[in-house]
Amino acid sequence: MITELNALRQDALRELGNIGLGSAVTALSDMTGVLFALEVPEVYELGTGRFSRVCHSPECLVVGTVARVEGDWTGEGAFIFPWESAVTLWQILAGSAPSDLSELNELYESVIREVSNIMLGSFLNGLSQMTGFTLHMEPPVFAADMAAALMSSLMVEALYGQRELLAIQTTFRVPEREFQGFFLYLPEVGSLEKLFQTLGI
Amino acid sequence: MAVAGKTEVLLAGMGEIKVARGAGVLGCIGLGSCVGTLLYDPHAGALAHVMLPEPHDDDALRMPGKYAVSAVPALLKELGLTPATASRLRAILIGGAEVFQNRESTLRIGERNVETLSRLLKELRISIAFSDTGGHRGRSFEFDLTTAELVIRVVGQPPQVHSLSRALGRMPIAV
Numbered sequence: 001m002i003t004e005l006n007a008l009r010q011d012a013l014r015e016l017g018n019i020g021l022g023s024a025v026t027a028l029s030d031m032t033g034v035l036f037a038l039e040v041p042e043v044y045e046l047g048t049g050r051f052s053r054v055c056h057s058p059e060c061l062v063v064g065t066v067a068r069v070e071g072d073w074t075g076e077g078a079f080i081f082p083w084e085s086a087v088t089l090w091q092i093l094a095g096s097a098p099s100d101l102s103e104l105n106e107l108y109e110s111v112i113r114e115v116s117n118i119m120l121g122s123f124l125n126g127l128s129q130m131t132g133f134t135l136h137m138e139p140p141v142f143a144a145d146m147a148a149a150l151m152s153s154l155m156v157e158a159l160y161g162q163r164e165l166l167a168i169q170t171t172f173r174v175p176e177r178e179f180q181g182f183f184l185y186l187p188e189v190g191s192l193e194k195l196f197q198t199l200g201i
Numbered sequence: 202m203a204v205a206g207k208t209e210v211l212l213a214g215m216g217e218i219k220v221a222r223g224a225g226v227l228g229c230i231g232l233g234s235c236v237g238t239l240l241y242d243p244h245a246g247a248l249a250h251v252m253l254p255e256p257h258d259d260d261a262l263r264m265p266g267k268y269a270v271s272a273v274p275a276l277l278k279e280l281g282l283t284p285a286t287a288s289r290l291r292a293i294l295i296g297g298a299e300v301f302q303n304r305e306s307t308l309r310i311g312e313r314n315v316e317t318l319s320r321l322l323k324e325l326r327i328s329i330a331f332s333d334t335g336g337h338r339g340r341s342f343e344f345d346l347t348t349a350e351l352v353i354r355v356v357g358q359p360p361q362v363h364s365l366s367r368a369l370g371r372m373p374i375a376v
Contacts, residue, residue, distance in 0.1 A: 058231050059230060059231065059341060059354065059356070061356050061357070065301075100357065101356065101357035102357065141302060142301070142302070143300045143302065144356075145300050145338060145339040146231050146339045146341070146356045147231065148230050148231020148233075148341075149231040149232060149298070149300055149338075149339020149340070149356075150231075150233060150300055150339065151231070152231055152232070152233045152235055153234045153235075153298075153299075153300040153301060153310075153311075153339070155215075156233070156234050156235065156252050156253060156310055157234070157301075157308055157310060159253070160253065160310065162257075
C-alpha cells in the first residue's frame with residue numbers, strides 16, 4: 001500500500017505527523033517542564049512481520065495507551081513508553097514510581113492516560129487547524145505488557161476490517177535522560193483519500 | 202538443529218504457520234489478542250499464530266495462518282490429514298487476551314478468536330489438550346515435541362512449566 005502512495009503524499013503524512021506531534025510534545029513539555037526532542041516521523045506499512053523497534057526485546061515491558069479517533073480522519077492513536085521511560089514520567093508527574101509491575105496502580109495508570117489524553121488532543125487540534133477536519137477522540141485505555149503483545153493487539157484491532165495498515169510513527173526523546181516515547185497514528189485507509197483531497201494533493 | 206544441547210525454537214510470527222516433524226520446539230512471542238494454535242500428532246506439530254477470526258476478503262489465500270477459519274484447515278494439510286482423520290490430533294490454544302482493558306469500542310478479538318477456534322476444532326472432533334486463554338496479559342510460549350513440555354511466559358511472573366505428556370494422551374516421542 002505504501003508503494004501506492006506517491007512521494008508527495010508520503011511527505012504530507014510525515015509533515016502532518018511532525019506538526020501534530022510538535023504541538024503534542026509542546027503540551028507535554030508544559031506539563032513536565034522538560035524539553036523533548038522530536039525525530040522525523042516515519043510513514044510505513046505496519047506489516048505482520050514488522051514492528052518498529054520500541055525496545056530492545058519483543059518481551060520487554062512497556063506501557064501504552066490507545067484511543068479511537070472519530071470524525072473526518074478515523075483511526076487509532078497510540079502512545080508507547082518503555083517501562084524505564086514511564087518511570088521517568090511518573091517521577092516527574094507523580095513524584096514517585098512503581099518499582100515493578102505489581103506496584104502499578106490506578107494513580108500511575110491515570111498519569112499515563114492523562115499524558116496520552118493531552119498529547120493526542122493536541123495532535124488532533126494541530127491537525128484540525130491545518131485541515132479544518134472535525135476530529136474527536138475516545139478516552140485513552142491503558143495497558144502494561146510485553147512490547148510484542150501490546151503492539152500486536154494494537155495492530156490487530158486497527159487491522160480489523162481492512163487489509164493493510166499504515167502507520168505514522170514519531171519518536172520523542174529527552175536527550176540527557178532515560179526517556180523515549182513513541183506515538184503511532186494508524187489511520188483507516190479509507191479515510192486517507194479525504195485527507196489528500198483536502199490538502200489538494 | 203541441536204546447538205550446545207539447546208534446540209532451536211521455530212517461532213511463528215503473526216499470521217505465520219510453522220511445522221516441526223519428529224523432534225523440535227515450536228513457539229510464539231508476545232501473543233496479545235492473537236492465539237497460538239498448535240495441533241499435535243505423535244510425530245509432528247503444526248502451529249499457527251492466528252490474528253483474527255475470519256478474513257473480510259480473499260486475504261486468507263495469501264496468509265492462511267492469519268485467520269482462524271483458514272488456519273485450522275491449513276494446519277491439517279501441513280500434517281497430511283483430512284477432516285476425516287483429524288480426530289487423532291490434540292490441540293493446544295494459548296493467547297486471546299484483551300491487553301487493553303475497559304475499552305468502550307472493544308472488538309473482543311481475543312475472545313472471538315478463541316471461540317471460533319474452539320468451534321472449528323469441535324467440528325473436527327479434535328480435543329483441546331491444553332488451553333491458557335483470555336485474561337488481560339500477553340503470553341509467549343514454547344512447546345517441545347520431544348518432551349511434551351510447555352513453557353508459558355507472562356511479563357512480571359516466573360515462567361510456568363506444564364508437562365503435557367498425559368494430556369496429549371501419549372508417551373513423548375522417543376528420540
